[in-house]
Amino acid sequence: MKFNTIIIGGGLSGLTAAIQLQLSGESTAVISAGQSALHFSSGTFGILNSGAVLPEGHPYSKIGPKLQDYIARIKPFFAKAGVSLHGNDSRNMLRLTPTGTFQECRYAMEEVELFDAGNPDIGNKVLIVNVQGFFDFNTAFIAQGLEKAGATCRIESVSLPEFGRVRESPSEMRSVNLARILEGGGTLDEFIASVKALIKDEDTVILPEIFGLRDSSPALKVKESLGVRCIFVGTMPPSVPGIRCQMQLRRYYESLGGIFLMGDEAVGVNIADSTVKAVSTKNLGAHWLMADNFILSTGSFFSKGLASSPEGVTEPLFGVDTSYDKNRPEWYRRDFFESQPYMEFGVATDGGFHAIKDGIPLTNLYAAGSILAGRGPLTLGCGAGVAILTAFAVADSITGGKA
Amino acid sequence: MKLQEFTSSAHNFEECMKCTVCAAYCPVVQVNPRYPGPKQAGPDGERLRLKDPIFFDEALKYCLNCKRCEVACPSGVNVADIIQEARMKYGKSKPRLRDRILASTDVMGPLAVPFAPVVNFATGLGVTKAVLHATMGIDRHRTFPKYSSRTFEAWFRRNALKEQRKYDNRVAFFHGCYVNYNYPALGKDFVKIMNAIGYGVELLDKEQCCGVAMISNGMYDGAVKHARNNVSALSKAVDKGLKILTTSSTCTFTMRDEYPSLLKVDNSAVRDSILLATRFIYEQVESGAVKLAFKDGYKARIAYHTPCHMEKLGWGVFSKAILARIPGVEFTALDSNCCGISGTYGFKKENYGVSQAIGKPLFDHIASVNPDFVACDCETCKWQIEMSTGYKVLNPISVLAEALDLEKTARINGF
Numbered sequence: 062m063k064f065n066t067i068i069i070g071g072g073l074s075g076l077t078a079a080i081q082l083q084l085s086g087e088s089t090a091v092i093s094a095g096q097s098a099l100h101f102s103s104g105t106f107g108i109l110n111s112g113a114v115l116p117e118g119h120p121y122s123k124i125g126p127k128l129q130d131y132i133a134r135i136k137p138f139f140a141k142a143g144v145s146l147h148g149n150d151s152r153n154m155l156r157l158t159p160t161g162t163f164q165e166c167r168y169a170m171e172e173v174e175l176f177d178a179g180n181p182d183i184g185n186k187v188l189i190v191n192v193q194g195f196f197d198f199n200t201a202f203i204a205q206g207l208e209k210a211g212a213t214c215r216i217e218s219v220s221l222p223e224f225g226r227v228r229e230s231p232s233e234m235r236s237v238n239l240a241r242i243l244e245g246g247g248t249l250d251e252f253i254a255s256v257k258a259l260i261k262d263e264d265t266v267i268l269p270e271i272f273g274l275r276d277s278s279p280a281l282k283v284k285e286s287l288g289v290r291c292i293f294v295g296t297m298p299p300s301v302p303g304i305r306c307q308m309q310l311r312r313y314y315e316s317l318g319g320i321f322l323m324g325d326e327a328v329g330v331n332i333a334d335s336t337v338k339a340v341s342t343k344n345l346g347a348h349w350l351m352a353d354n355f356i357l358s359t360g361s362f363f364s365k366g367l368a369s370s371p372e373g374v375t376e377p378l379f380g381v382d383t384s385y386d387k388n389r390p391e392w393y394r395r396d397f398f399e400s401q402p403y404m405e406f407g408v409a410t411d412g413g414f415h416a417i418k419d420g421i422p423l424t425n426l427y428a429a430g431s432i433l434a435g436r437g438p439l440t441l442g443c444g445a446g447v448a449i450l451t452a453f454a455v456a457d458s459i460t461g462g463k464a
Numbered sequence: 465m466k467l468q469e470f471t472s473s474a475h476n477f478e479e480c481m482k483c484t485v486c487a488a489y490c491p492v493v494q495v496n497p498r499y500p501g502p503k504q505a506g507p508d509g510e511r512l513r514l515k516d517p518i519f520f521d522e523a524l525k526y527c528l529n530c531k532r533c534e535v536a537c538p539s540g541v542n543v544a545d546i547i548q549e550a551r552m553k554y555g556k557s558k559p560r561l562r563d564r565i566l567a568s569t570d571v572m573g574p575l576a577v578p579f580a581p582v583v584n585f586a587t588g589l590g591v592t593k594a595v596l597h598a599t600m601g602i603d604r605h606r607t608f609p610k611y612s613s614r615t616f617e618a619w620f621r622r623n624a625l626k627e628q629r630k631y632d633n634r635v636a637f638f639h640g641c642y643v644n645y646n647y648p649a650l651g652k653d654f655v656k657i658m659n660a661i662g663y664g665v666e667l668l669d670k671e672q673c674c675g676v677a678m679i680s681n682g683m684y685d686g687a688v689k690h691a692r693n694n695v696s697a698l699s700k701a702v703d704k705g706l707k708i709l710t711t712s713s714t715c716t717f718t719m720r721d722e723y724p725s726l727l728k729v730d731n732s733a734v735r736d737s738i739l740l741a742t743r744f745i746y747e748q749v750e751s752g753a754v755k756l757a758f759k760d761g762y763k764a765r766i767a768y769h770t771p772c773h774m775e776k777l778g779w780g781v782f783s784k785a786i787l788a789r790i791p792g793v794e795f796t797a798l799d800s801n802c803c804g805i806s807g808t809y810g811f812k813k814e815n816y817g818v819s820q821a822i823g824k825p826l827f828d829h830i831a832s833v834n835p836d837f838v839a840c841d842c843e844t845c846k847w848q849i850e851m852s853t854g855y856k857v858l859n860p861i862s863v864l865a866e867a868l869d870l871e872k873t874a875r876i877n878g879f
Binding site: 062063094095096097098100101226227228229230232233235237238241298299304312315320322323324325326342343344345346347348363364365 | 776781785
């Protein structure tokens with residue numbers, strides 16, 4: 062098969078680039094080895110923590126002056142794909158984390174509450190409601206965090222007969238299965254009524270993110286119906302808003318005519334004269350996939366875009382150059398909460414995000430997203446931003462800005 | 465020393481990160497609370513079973529072996545293979561008579577074909593269904609697939625064999641049980657298309673059922689025997705330089721992947737020569753070796769369903785491309801969801817409710833698209849969708865045979 066561009070890696074970055082290219086009239090295919098890191102998403106997207114200083118070689122520095130334009134493009138882009146985001150293009154807000162603390166972010170999926178950065182108003186009296194027997198949502202952590210911030214918290218739980226079915230298998234009492242029960246109809250109404258009955262004098266209710274796997278309507282209905290402010294807080298993975306975001310992006314991409322090869326893995330590459338000619342995959346075997354351009358968005362270590370061994374950090378598919386500290390003891394800091402150097406390791410690129418092999422940039426292989434060297438997803442809060450903004454940059458340089 | 469080489473494990477189970485993404489995509493977990501879910505049944509349970517087989521849980525029987533957990537896994541763990549192999553190793557429940565009958569498609573076929581009208585009449589009767597439901601545990605809602613009064617092989621020998629000698633280019637055809645005993649028309653469509661694009665068709669030397677139903681019904685010795693027989697039959701064709709084409713995604717998947725990974729039958733000499741006919745035709749057209757001419761005025765609104773084993777194979781892209789490019793076709797790719805039948809699983813009365821609940825999102829999607837017909841490469845999905853939605857289901861090869869101007873196609877390819 063032949064395409065204009067083949068994208069290897071179907072997560073946030075790969076899908077963003079693929080959609081942009083498809084919108085500009087290209088024919089594309091995405092090769093996706095399993096589901097992506099969006100399944101662990103908080104439902105919010107960070108661009109850069111306030112006050113953070115970009116280290117030299119950070120991917121944003123390669124985007125240059127277009128960065129602000131690209132940031133302003135994020136909300137309309139996701140809206141087109143059916144993912145409604147809120148947040149301010151020019152300043153960070155806060156989200157409430159599962160440990161009852163606040164963290165900076167720029168955008169959030171529509172049902173996720175954002176707070177003003179200066180003085181987050183959580184309310185005075187907070188009711189935290191869990192589903193009985195659901196262990197992936199720690200109410201005590203949240204209460205502890207909020208009480209430190211001066212709120213009074215009360216913890217309750219709701220039990221409905223429909224949850225009993227899921228509870229039969231304790232290992233399957235999970236966010237996704239609860240979200241399926243609460244998709245709509247009678248059970249959702251019953252749930253809302255049970256929560257309402259628990260509210261005494263509280264001005265805020267906190268619930269786990271278990272609403273709206275396919276679309277956000279169950280979450281919005283809960284928010285509208287409680288009569289007091291309702292804040293959703295993330296659960297242990299899998300993330301319901303994250304899965305929804307992934308499914309909506311993929312559905313939109315396919316509706317534009319894109320080919321999504323789910324569960325397949327690029328295993329072979331054909332490179333001649335510093336140009337990638339084709340890739341082969343585990344499922345398609347001898348049927349090589351050809352394209353004019355290729356995007357490498359296979360993610361970091363967890364997604365196997367990068368591999369580490371006692372010998373060093375490598376990019377296993379193309380064997381392109383990586384940037385990392387050759388002195389292995391320098392990969393980690395002993396203090397877990399310090400900035401960990403290995404998180405900045407990744408694929409080296411030139412100023413236009415071309416991957417480099419043996420010191421020479423490949424003419425048509427671009428790298429995008431968390432495979433890139435120089436990021437600081439935890440310390441800089443730039444994870445989603447790098448994924449989306451470098452995808453925009455790469456798509457633009459492939460199409461000459463047509464998208 | 466590369467440490468990683470010494471930490472590899474069967475079906476990659478050590479790679480499991482406990483992320484639970486597999487469980488989010490398991491069709492059984494969504495409807496059957498008694499199933500422990502793929503992570504628990506697979507890699508988590510395996511750790512315990514390796515310690516002591518007493519930890520084997522008979523609830524693993526609820527796994528459909530649909531492989532959707534493997535397609536979703538970000539870490540490359542063959543979750544379903546771990547579960548299937550645990551059932552094979554530790555499972556104590558023996559297949560019942562009903563299971564043996566359902567799984568022995570190529571024992572029942574030859575028995576039924578000579579009496580096809582009587583068998584079809586009898587299995588269609590309400591009273592027969594009630595008796596089978598009560599005595600055998602075959603759900604009364606199910607209709608047995610109709611038997612043909614003549615096998616595909618018999619038709620081929622009598623009506624097509626001589627014709628095939630005209631062609632220098634040849635392919636071998638693994639027709640499978642369904643084409644042979646139930647629906648020879650699909651095999652005939654396949655032969656027509658291959659001839660029109662300039663290929664003669666050969667049958668294999670004694671093919672047997674691929675064995676998928678035996679695997680899912682616990683008849684492992686039988687499945688291994690079939691696998692060995694088929695690998696040897698396929699090898700003879702491969703030795704002659706032939707590709708082996710199929711029209712069923714499940715037979716294809718079983719022979720390519722289940723033979724080595726579950727049945728431990730080495731198929732390396734033949735694996736890459738087994739191709740779905742839609743993939744072969746796509747590749748011939750793409751390379752320019754073959755041209756297709758379509759009937760003027762062909763019109764159809766087609767919704768394509770990706771069977772689970774097709775999803776795992778990753779070849780749906782070929783069937784979809786072939787259908788979508790037929791002039792006059794309005795094409796919809798349905799969301800890839802399990803239809804719930806899983807071969808013989810949905811025929812069993814204890815599974816009927818679960819089977820229909822699993823299929824519901826797919827049935828609803830089909831109803832909302834309201835196509836002229838559904839296309840899909842799997843025969844058991846076809847039965848399930850036809851029974852549950854009322855929409856007709858056609859194999860892409862039959863769709864192509866209908867849409868092609870076969871004479872013109874033969875002419876432009878020089879025949």
